[in-house]
Amino acid sequence: MMDSPRTPDLTLSPALSRHTRPRRPSALSCSLTFFWRVMLKIKHIPEQMFDVVAYPVMFLVLFTYIFGGAIAGSTTEYLQFILPGILAINVIFITIYTGLGILNDIKKGVFDRFRSLPIWQPSFLVGALLGDTVRYAVASILVILLGLAMGFRPDGGTLGVVWATLLLLAFSFCLSWAWISLGLVMRTPESLMAMSMVILFPLSFLTNVLVPVETMPGWLQALVNVNPITHLVAAMRELMFAEPLSASIGWVALSCALLLLVFGPLSVRLYRRKR
Amino acid sequence: MATSSSLAIEAHGLVKLFGSVRAVDGIDLAVPPGGVYGFLGPNGAGKTTTIRMLATLLPPDAGTAKVFGQCVVREAKAVRSRVSLTGQFASVDEDLTGIENLVLLARLLGHSWSQARARGMELLEAFGLSEAAARQVKTYSGGMRRRLDIAASIVVTPDLIFLDEPTSGLDPHSRNEVWGIVRALVAQGTTVLLTTQHLEEADHLADRIGIIDRGKIIAEGTAGELKTLSGSGSLHVRLRDPGCRVEAMALLGRHLGVPVTPESDPAGLSTRLDDTERASAALDVLAAAGIQVVSFSFGLPSLDEVFLSLTGNQAEGGANSGGAT
Numbered sequence A: 001m002m003d004s005p006r007t008p009d010l011t012l013s014p015a016l017s018r019h020t021r022p023r024r025p026s027a028l029s030c031s032l033t034f035f036w037r038v039m040l041k042i043k044h045i046p047e048q049m050f051d052v053v054a055y056p057v058m059f060l061v062l063f064t065y066i067f068g069g070a071i072a073g074s075t076t077e078y079l080q081f082i083l084p085g086i087l088a089i090n091v092i093f094i095t096i097y098t099g100l101g102i103l104n105d106i107k108k109g110v111f112d113r114f115r116s117l118p119i120w121q122p123s124f125l126v127g128a129l130l131g132d133t134v135r136y137a138v139a140s141i142l143v144i145l146l147g148l149a150m151g152f153r154p155d156g157g158t159l160g161v162v163w164a165t166l167l168l169l170a171f172s173f174c175l176s177w178a179w180i181s182l183g184l185v186m187r188t189p190e191s192l193m194a195m196s197m198v199i200l201f202p203l204s205f206l207t208n209v210l211v212p213v214e215t216m217p218g219w220l221q222a223l224v225n226v227n228p229i230t231h232l233v234a235a236m237r238e239l240m241f242a243e244p245l246s247a248s249i250g251w252v253a254l255s256c257a258l259l260l261l262v263f264g265p266l267s268v269r270l271y272r273r274k275r
Numbered sequence B: 001m002a003t004s005s006s007l008a009i010e011a012h013g014l015v016k017l018f019g020s021v022r023a024v025d026g027i028d029l030a031v032p033p034g035g036v037y038g039f040l041g042p043n044g045a046g047k048t049t050t051i052r053m054l055a056t057l058l059p060p061d062a063g064t065a066k067v068f069g070q071c072v073v074r075e076a077k078a079v080r081s082r083v084s085l086t087g088q089f090a091s092v093d094e095d096l097t098g099i100e101n102l103v104l105l106a107r108l109l110g111h112s113w114s115q116a117r118a119r120g121m122e123l124l125e126a127f128g129l130s131e132a133a134a135r136q137v138k139t140y141s142g143g144m145r146r147r148l149d150i151a152a153s154i155v156v157t158p159d160l161i162f163l164d165e166p167t168s169g170l171d172p173h174s175r176n177e178v179w180g181i182v183r184a185l186v187a188q189g190t191t192v193l194l195t196t197q198h199l200e201e202a203d204h205l206a207d208r209i210g211i212i213d214r215g216k217i218i219a220e221g222t223a224g225e226l227k228t229l230s231g232s233g234s235l236h237v238r239l240r241d242p243g244c245r246v247e248a249m250a251l252l253g254r255h256l257g258v259p260v261t262p263e264s265d266p267a268g269l270s271t272r273l274d275d276t277e278r279a280s281a282a283l284d285v286l287a288a289a290g291i292q293v294v295s296f297s298f299g300l301p302s303l304d305e306v307f308l309s310l311t312g313n314q315a316e317g318g319a320n321s322g323g324a325t
């Protein structure tokens, strides 16, 4: 009567006596396991890919057809100019969701369990980021395919486009660490979202994304030229159109290294101290 | 008494503050390995906070704690490899399926993919969840979720398992299933520290009980020891005629010199007495006055009464204790 017929001790006992512990998995193995978890989440809740799909399409179509005629005289010509930039800010906007996702995950009970495991703790963050990089890649591919359909004809060919996209993904991966730090500091998803927008809007639009830098007043040019996103977009254009590489790609690499060096360890510190 | 090196849990003066709230306010613990140690206390007493400190999730603000002789702060990783935690709120991933949750944990504990899957299926089978293996956990009932929760905690059987209110919100059938699992775990040599708000649960499962209130352990011992702590037993009497209750209460109060309280049964009353002789005297008094008694019992106080006498508060869950056993 006491023990339910569905869980008799007879079947339970052997399952309960697995005291031998396999060898502790490596940091990489744990990160990949957490990456697998993110992939499972996408499989079970495909709706979460909505923002990844909807925004890029919206941005590209709206900007090309609204500004195209006025700024470049023709939409096809403007598309050649704007696509690398739209691609970049699309993906960069999606990076906000990394911080958001981690903030939401941490509030759940399952997070306590992960934290009580004898693993390299930051592998949870690395896995989440690897998963998000897949989302960034999906958004990138979408924008590029749509662009090609609309008349985007990059001189750099497939290879140029691939390199430009990889550069963007690397930059986004590094930038995401900043949102993770922010996500670990902020208390609510709303405040995190608001804060990220306040930072991202000027960062995305004080750039060469929509118009060439030369058309801006001098003081604005100075500002735009220190923005890492300006350099990222410049380098992406150079790669996509097989132009000679300027110093921009170096600045991108430097920004990546700085973001990673500052926010990587900071995120790990904040994460370890969480609650 | 066990020496300090052989204790499963040893804590001295554990303190945790949240702002000005002293969530845990100087807790000492000495839990020997094997068996179940029960933390009994009302909501907000500090049970979860204490468990989180012992499971290395929360650094104490003062005091020390060792698990199997290893410090929960300085040797956290070593402690983590011997304990596992089943949190108060579902500590599995709602969006994933049952098997995915177990494979995830098995992978994180170092199993290969194929071992992880085999271990996951074995646990689901043992816990009666095979049919729900491929369903998302959010579709599970409360009892299924709890069983999966515990299964997730024993992918590698820990030496010490923390179960934070493992039966809260469960129907009696599911609760009995969890009780069965706890007993099976103990039989396999795992030490269990469980928290509960239910006196009945602590009485049933725990070898030793610590009663915790407002961040302090206010009493500690076996269920039997705690029952004698309050110093007196109680006499329960049921009268044939509920109409006589007022008269009977007045009579007993006068003759015994102790307060007499009515029970929820309109014909029932009870009183505190410290020996059986006075209990039989009380029955004589009623018989002499011509008041008929249908039944009576004299016994040690329930844990409910112990809690009441220790804290002056009614413990939560006290109202429905004494249910199915």
Ligand SMILES: Nc1ncnc2c1ncn2[C@@H]1O[C@H](COP(=O)(O)OP(=O)(O)O)[C@@H](O)[C@H]1O
Pocket (backbone or CB within 6 Å): B018, B021, B022, B023, B024, B041, B042, B043, B044, B045, B046, B047, B048, B049, B050
């Ligand atoms: N993260 C937290 N921040 C602030 N206060 C907390 C936090 N966790 C618990 N508390 C407070 O600490 C006290 C003890 O809580 P808890 O350990 O959860 O009790 P129990 O598990 O016994 O119900 C309560 O007053 C609760 O409000």
Ligand SMILES: [Mg+2]
Pocket (backbone or CB within 6 Å): B044, B047, B048, B049, B088, B164, B165
């Ligand atoms: Mg609690």
